[in-house]
Amino acid sequence: MTQHGLKRGACAIAGVAESDLGEVAAGLSPLDLMGQAAQRALADAGLSLRDVDGLFATTSQSRMPTLALAEYLGIRPRYHDGTNIGGCSFMSMVAHAQAAIQAGLCEVALIAYASTQRSLGRANVAAPDVNPYESPYRPLYTASSYALAASRHMHEYGTTREQLAQVAVAAREWALLNPQAWEKEPLTVADVLGSRMVSTPLTVRDCCLVTDGGGAIIVTSAERAKTLRKRPAYVLGVGEDLGHYSISNMPDLTVTGAVRSGAAAYAMAGLKPADIDVVQVYDAFTITTLLFLEDLGFCPKGEGGRFVADGAIAPGGQLPVNTSGGGLSYCHPGMFGIFVLIEAVRQLRGEAGRRQVAGCDTAIAHGNGGTLSSQSTVILGTQATL
Amino acid sequence: MSLNTIAAGASPLALFRDYLQRGELAYQFDAASGQPVFFPRVIAPGTGNAVEWRVSGGKGTVHAATVISPRGEPPYNVVLVDMDEGFRLMSRVEEVPADAVRIGMRVRSRVHTPGDGAGAAPYVVFVPEAA
Numbered sequence: 001m002t003q004h005g006l007k008r009g010a011c012a013i014a015g016v017a018e019s020d021l022g023e024v025a026a027g028l029s030p031l032d033l034m035g036q037a038a039q040r041a042l043a044d045a046g047l048s049l050r051d052v053d054g055l056f057a058t059t060s061q062s063r064m065p066t067l068a069l070a071e072y073l074g075i076r077p078r079y080h081d082g083t084n085i086g087g088c089s090f091m092s093m094v095a096h097a098q099a100a101i102q103a104g105l106c107e108v109a110l111i112a113y114a115s116t117q118r119s120l121g122r123a124n125v126a127a128p129d130v131n132p133y134e135s136p137y138r139p140l141y142t143a144s145s146y147a148l149a150a151s152r153h154m155h156e157y158g159t160t161r162e163q164l165a166q167v168a169v170a171a172r173e174w175a176l177l178n179p180q181a182w183e184k185e186p187l188t189v190a191d192v193l194g195s196r197m198v199s200t201p202l203t204v205r206d207c208c209l210v211t212d213g214g215g216a217i218i219v220t221s222a223e224r225a226k227t228l229r230k231r232p233a234y235v236l237g238v239g240e241d242l243g244h245y246s247i248s249n250m251p252d253l254t255v256t257g258a259v260r261s262g263a264a265a266y267a268m269a270g271l272k273p274a275d276i277d278v279v280q281v282y283d284a285f286t287i288t289t290l291l292f293l294e295d296l297g298f299c300p301k302g303e304g305g306r307f308v309a310d311g312a313i314a315p316g317g318q319l320p321v322n323t324s325g326g327g328l329s330y331c332h333p334g335m336f337g338i339f340v341l342i343e344a345v346r347q348l349r350g351e352a353g354r355r356q357v358a359g360c361d362t363a364i365a366h367g368n369g370g371t372l373s374s375q376s377t378v379i380l381g382t383q384a385t386l
Numbered sequence: 387m388s389l390n391t392i393a394a395g396a397s398p399l400a401l402f403r404d405y406l407q408r409g410e411l412a413y414q415f416d417a418a419s420g421q422p423v424f425f426p427r428v429i430a431p432g433t434g435n436a437v438e439w440r441v442s443g444g445k446g447t448v449h450a451a452t453v454i455s456p457r458g459e460p461p462y463n464v465v466l467v468d469m470d471e472g473f474r475l476m477s478r479v480e481e482v483p484a485d486a487v488r489i490g491m492r493v494r495s496r497v498h499t500p501g502d503g504a505g506a507a508p509y510v511v512f513v514p515e516a517a
Contacts, residue, residue, distance in 0.1 A: 132399055133425045134476045136509040139464045140454055147452035148466055155450075155489045199464075200453040200485070248425075248466060248476045253450055 008268055009386045011098040012225035012232035015045025015218035016342040021331045022182050023118050024212040030059045031072045033114035033214035038073060041216035046229030047108060054079040054106030054219075056093040059114055060126040060334060069112060079106035085242065086369020087282050089113075090217065090338040091376030095238035097219040107220060114214025115333035122210050126334055131246055140199050143207055143285070145247035145371035147199035150287040152253040154201065156302065159290065161201050163305030165192035167286035168205050168328050170314035175325025177315060177355035182211055183329040206286040208327035208336065215338035217345075233345040234386060236271065236362070237379035239264025247371040254302070257375035258295035258366060265364070265377040266297075273297035276379070277360045278347045279319060280340045282368040283326040289313075292366050293321070296377070320357045323347060337367030341378065348382050361385055398426035401439065406508040411442040411495045413473050424473035444495035445470045445515060448479065451487045463487045467512060481513045492516075 017040030019033035034057065042048055055077035057065045066082040079100045083089050090111055097109035117125045128141040139145065153159045169189055175181035187205065195203040225232035241257030241264075244250045266272060273296060281292040290304030298319060299307040307313075313321035324330040324343040331339060344363035346352045361382045368375055398414075405412035414423035414437040416430035423430055423437055430437045446469040455461040461484040468474050479487045480496075493512035500506035 132507070136507075137464050137476050137478050138454070138462065139452075139476065144452050144454060144464050148450040148464070151452055151489065152450045197453075197455055200451075246476075248474060253466075 005102065006095070006098055006238060006268060007102065008236050008270065009234045010222055011101050011219055012222050012234045013094070013217055013341070013345050013380065014220050014225040014228045014230060014232055015041040015047065016345045017041040017044050017216050018180065018339070018342065019114055019214035021180060021213035021333070022211050024116065026119065028116065030061045030114040030116055030214065031068055033116070033212070034059070034069055034112040034216065035072055037114065037214045037216035038110055038112050041110070041218050044230060045218045047218060049073055049075055051108045052110045053077055054097060054100055054109035056081045056083070056097060056109055056111040057113065058082055058084045058089050058335065061115065077106065085374035087284065087335040087337045088367025088369040088374050088376035089335060090341055091238070091365060091367040091378045092240050094217070094219055094235060094341065094378050095240060095376070098235055098238065101219065101221050107224060109219040111217040111219065111338065112214065113335055113338045115335070116212045117334050118210050118212045134246055134248060142371050143202060144199040146285040146287055147202045148247055149250070149253040149291070149372055150201050150285070153287060153290065156254055157305065159305035161193055162189055163309050164201065164206055164286040164290070165189040166308045166311070167283065167289045167313070168192045170308065170311065170317070171283060171322055171326045171328040173314045174323050174355055175329035177353070178325050178330055179353070181325040181330040182209055183325065202285055202287070208284050209329070209332040211331045211333050213331050213333035215342055217338060217341055231349050231382065233348045233380045233382070235378060236381045236385060237265035237267070237269030237377070239268070239377045241375045243373050243375070245370060245373055250372060254291070256291050256295050256368070256372050258292050258377065261375040261377040262296040262366070265379045269379040269381070271362060271379060276362050276364045278323060278344065278357045278363045279321045280324070280344045280363060281322065281366040282336050282340055283322055283328050284336070284368060286328070288368055288372070289321065291372070292368070296364065296366060315355070323352060323355045323357060335369070337376070340367055341365045344380050348380055398428060402426045403507055405439070405441065406497050406510065409497050411444055411497070411510050412439050413442055413469070413471060414438060415440050422471050422473040424475055440471070442469055442471055442495065446493055446495070446512070448487060448489055448491040448493060449474060451489055453485045461485065465512070467493060475510070477510055477512050479512045479514070481517050
């Protein structure tokens, strides 16, 4: 039972686009990339900048991203939201945009993100907060936090490094079907295990990429979306959960807030995991994919490692997961959630080329922020699901 | 056991470090809810209650562990320790090879005072309980 006023199918994603990805031309700024992605997403929807009356944006490279982007785009939006809860900010922005659209505060919401972390160096664009109770121990931010969670998952459930590696291998197999993907070469479990160790048990191949890039999404009312260029991806359900900030304060290292955000999204959508045709989750590290498969109900708690072990989430497997290649192999300009949503929409539209999942009417797009901290879930569907 | 409530205007971090200077690992306690509190705050999380300071017995169990091997530097571990009083904190385990730390290992606290540079604040580290 949904306890809020957001209505299933009342809004839709009408446009999606990436900016240039990978390593972008020297001197391009996050605002340049957001502008490029915004114009492409508007064109995808058949809209123009003049239609945008709601602006949602975040980036680690601007103190006031919505102000900076409104100036850059030359728009004066009626409604704005600069939520920053890390990589799932964009799933939350979809929820917040729907609330604003239903309340009449705006009609066409632009959600945008970009980073030049590869060009400038990650430490220069996303320095962690100083935490006097953690910083003295020099954990790698964010890898060591996820490594601690992985160590606990291995201890409690017998998950192995080989099983974690299978997540990276599956992501790479999907990426080889995506011409936009950064990684172009095959990857084996042995490659993952033999790569440079970053923070045990995670090697560099268990960790997301560091690339430049941006993305944009257009959210509007279902009525408006029906009049636009592309088939709408209707917002069927949304859910958000804010947990701890630092990993020391995560109540249970093997259970994330995706349990709550997912339950809220499923309840609003009136769907269950078995109804979902394609799964897109923020794979910041191989362990995160396992945790979200468990916490979003695709396998029991603790079974994630065994679930992925035989290619179940790779192309041709029983459950298509991260069909873009994910943050592990497609692109990862920091806050990856916006790309999770973009791929979900493309699958629902049938635009995913060689990686297209047949008969795709429902998609779950799940984002993660911080150190397994914030969790936001969006369930999308085609016209057939209304 | 030292027991005092936080005074208005006092910094929880400064008080925590005062205890460390005396060789003690302090934590807070919400007497109304019966819950330990860590990291130190000016109010208790979830209730807004006043917090009392308490001194830990220093014994705990490694809850999670990772080893980092920076290029050109010796490896070191980062752990989460569950203290016997019921709070959890990040730290490292010393006096064993970095990769010899195991989940479930019993450890006891020790105050580490960095020798590098004036004003470097002390922090708590752990050693195996038997060491």
